Amino acid sequence: MRYLTVITFFPLIIAATSLVVARIRGTTGYLTARMLLTVLLCLIIFIAVGYQPKLDDPQSLWMVEPPFAIFAQWNLNYAPALDGISLLPALSVIVLTTMAFFARAAGPISSMTLLLASLACSLGALFASDLMLFIIFMESSLSLNLLSVALKKRSLLPVVRKAFITQSLTMAPILLAVLAIHWKGGGAGFMPAGIVEATLDFSPAMQLLLALSFCLTLGFRIPLVPIHGWFMEISDESDPASATTLFAMVSLVAAYGFIRFTLPLFPAVPPLFWSAIGAAAALGLLHMGLVAYGRSRPAQIITRVRVAAANLVIVGMISATRPAVAGAVFILVTQSLAFAVLCLMLDSLDRRGNPSPEIIAAKMPRMATLAFIATLGIIGLPGTAGFVGQILTLGGAFRSHPIVAALAALGMGTLSVSLLSLLRRAFRRGMEKSDESIERLYFRELLPPIAILTIIIGLGIFPGVILHRITPSVDRLCEELRHRRVMAAAIEKPMRAVEDPFDAGAVKKPPLLGDK
């Protein structure tokens, strides 16, 4: 049972050997094929692992493999684990990397190698049950991905350098927070069980400070709207495949960290704080919708829609109700699929000199039709996977945070308007007499988008295939979250009582859950 370790490190080894072989022999085509095969192999193994019956069992939160110590002195163990919540982001990351390799503009061999290494780190972060390792993997993934972008397009170097500096600055809060937990908790280690026990003893003010640190770091990577500038700069300038993989590997992993670590670790944080984060995400969604409306290039609009989708996921997660969390995880995977289609489309257009939407409609009707279906999937037309994810997220969020959910729904509305206005431009005739000739779309370019669109529609009609896998884990997570909040409230009350000089009764901590 070391599948997860193999999947994590396999791409890394292949990447390293490919780089060496490329240096010695310079056979790029062969190596590209090999990397593609590696990713596909990961996908196949992963699907096989994901269908282990153990994941359906609500009693087993994690399917943990035997750990091996990385740095015993620090109690740092790599224990790869998988549950319904990490399953889908991991699947999305692999699928999107496959798409990036399919796209011809994958770039020089060094860039591709780094992309493969970044994939390995993303998977490592998604499988890590240890908080410190999660951070190390996440940061490595982001750094490698940024390097890959810079290697592919040298003109992006200043933007990437700026992103590196911001990354380093925003990494500090989470690192400090984790070290504070470790030391203040008396060497609690970084495994969730130890940390949870340690953080329960912290005062609400301390927990608020730590939660803020986590939100700052993860918010930069998701990216949440006030701190999203770096992603816009890189996405607008880089090629579609790079932007998509960057988004997949960084945003999905950070969103996963948000739900897996940030929410359960700080149960005493006042609900108002989470509501504020949710409101910021909802306002960000609205803002992105409005900004996207003012853009004209398809790639720019899609970048903003991506950020908006990430913000919608956060809205679902902070509400912490079962439908909302399940919907948020569902959106993570379905939006990624829709973006993969658009990435492939944009890549095909990129190679044809980025014609305007009107020319696409006149000269490439098949591409326009496929893009139309993918866009409807993002908007959430019934019958596509987007509808199920959105109705679960917004419906679930509405029960706990009605105003945030209403704002998010409004944001989705504005987003739909901007996407539909793009489609309207793409479907309006009148450019047929244009003399501009465009290379026709080949079957091999159409095949992957059609396959993914089939999945999107299939998941819209039979969403149970995925929901069935994630629901037990989501149930368990929400139940734990609720339980920890109750415990934190129970601890907080006697602590207040002690401050009363006339009642110096002993503070008794209620028993913890015996899990993990």
Next chain:
Amino acid sequence: MQIIIQSFDFNFLLILLLTFPLASALLSAMTGKSDRLRNRLLRHAALVGASAALFTMGLVVYRRFRLPLGAMQLHLDWGDWFSVPPLTAGIYLRMDTEAGILCSVAIAGTLMLQIINTFRGRDPRIRGAINAILCAALLFILADNLVPVIAALAAIGPLAAITALKSRDDSDYGNRSARLLLTHGIGNALALLGLFLIFGALGAMDYQGIAREAAAYPPSQKEAALGIAVLLFGVGFRTGPGLLNALCPSAAAVYLAYRLDVLVKTLPSWVVMAAAILMGTWAIVNIALTVLETAKTGRFLPDFSSPLHGIAGSFFDDFLDRVVFYGGMDKMIRIPQHIGNFIASKSGGFRGKLYIALAGVVITAGVYLMVGPWRR
């Protein structure tokens, strides 16, 4: 013959009822514009499919009257579409008398439209959209859960925009289509908000669950009442220039109000009062507009929609509140639209819309007239 008819299972008939329009939609979408043999065959096959839906409906009606217990309901349980409790969306189709009448009207109307479209030689893809709208409308009528109802409404938006897009080269049609998409989008957002309000208040999405929870719901809390008001407003909001776009919303809102009767009754009296006042105001505005229009064109074109709603409601005491409520909502939506159309003579036009609104109201009132005596 009798044996053949009896051999059809009700569940099977319900599946057929949804399948035929969908098949017709696909066939129409595949049909090209030219007069090739393939296109001609596909064109006729699509018409046969639409007729088959009507025939199936006929079978259902025939069976219903042949049954010893005529009030029997048909129902089909396909299980959950998706479920993360408590938010569960099931595909439970249910046909009672009211649903049966609306289904018959929708199927027959769509068949007529298709025949007209075929003989006028319009783009076959528009017929595909019309059939797909029919399929969504049938789902709307037969579904027993608010999520498929909203899903059907949301699907109708883009399809209706396609039907309005009679020519892609004509910018007027393009603008009309975009406007329709926007109206449907706002309507959908409102309906979705209403759905969430109801779910937030009652924790149920299916009609039976809503009825059960509403009985235990404290009357002092008004979220559910607000939810149903917003939901009905959202459903009725989407009036458009075309025939289908004007017909469907009115019938849909009244039907939904009927289905969620238990919630409509929780509406505060001032809402009903306000709706009634609005209705009266509209009647006066309408008379003034009609006089102006008559003076301008020399033709008398009255709008009977307000009185008809009242007349229809007066037949049935328990329907009166919601008919008045819906009527008021309807008028509130249409006042700016009609005035705007009158001043600017925009697409759809005052006159065109008047006939359509009249036809919609006649059909809606007809449903009440036919349903009421049977219910008694």
